Amino acid sequence: MQYAGLAGLMGCLALLLLYLTWRFGWRLDWLFGWLKGSLLLLLLLCCATAAVAAWELYQFRPIVDGERIATLELHETAPQRYEATLDASAGSQQLSLEGDLWELEVQVLRWRGLLQVLGLEDGYRLDSLNGRYLALEQQREPGTTLVHPLHATPHWRDAWRWLDRLDLGWLYADAFAIRFMPAADGARFAIEIGATGLSPVAMNPQALEALKGFE
Template sequence: MSHELAAIVLAAAGALLVIVGLLFFLRPRWLLGWLKGMAVFGLMLLGAYVLVIAVNISGYQSLEGMQTVATISTQREDDQLWRVTLEPRDDSPFVETLRGDQWQVDARIIRFSGPLRWIGIAPGYRLERLGGRYTSLEQERSQPRSVVGLGDVTWPDLWALDREFNMPFIEGIYGNATFMPMRDGALFDVRLSTSGLVAVPVNQQAREAVQEWDQ
């Protein structure tokens, strides 16, 4: 904000405060009624916001430290066609067919600050989507993409609102695991902290796939 604009804004705010002060002396009853009405309206808005937070928290899993939130296994069905099973820690497994050479899982992370943090609400997460990708840039541009949603979106979506409007007392973070290679019989752990997702190979097939991919 420029000095000129800041001066105008501050002058307007100062004038408004002076007028409000004068009204208090001229019509105290009217002003006190208005202040009470504004206080009640503010409490209603605060209550509605707390309700929105409560509704959104119910759709997130509690997150404390680094923890394994899911396992992913891949089975070859055809050339660049894979049967991928994602097993969340506390939910039913998702079985999907993905195209490509690599997979990736995304999650939403929501952290709390201020009074919500003081009362001990832990950060939360929700697995967002599972997708496939081709290693060939030409195929990635021309071939159909495989992206599967892993959960329903709660309305109003507090995470999305924070990303757009920077809502008070919460912080919406987008986490995604690095693309991992597909391999017949491979098994991966998906681990999550408040800073993001990490995919860790669990069995020999997964470790070999990662080693070959890194070379």
């Protein structure tokens, strides 16, 4: 009985609110204005999203099998410390690399289905150059800077990372990487790309010697 009474009371309150809504807002002018404003805000959001996506896509380059996409030159400044020069189509970057090894990561966009049939080419963008220590305790030491981003897009608006979380069907995010390459003073490496990944190529005796000692 108690809950039936409470339910009746709430029902009466609902009817009263419905009457007040009809009495003061039956013309619905306010509702149409709110809907229009909300639609305009949604369109502005879509416009901003499309603009950001366009800028992200502009930074990608088509994958050409066997193309040299970058060169990396290392100069030792202190034990396990290197000044790295990375030359790519987007320009040259100077980075301080820490560790015994270096790693390069590349973001890849792959087209599928009809868009692939129509001839859209897979694309890539350099993502990060990383240092790595052989000793696990050094790798985990606080304060070491081992990851160097190679583009200015923050994670929260990186279109590639959003695609990596989604399954669009016609476009998906892939990644290529070169892992555990030895760092050596004066070593120079070329980075070549193919349909399935990256290939490092030694360009001078120092790089060849580092690879031999690492095998």
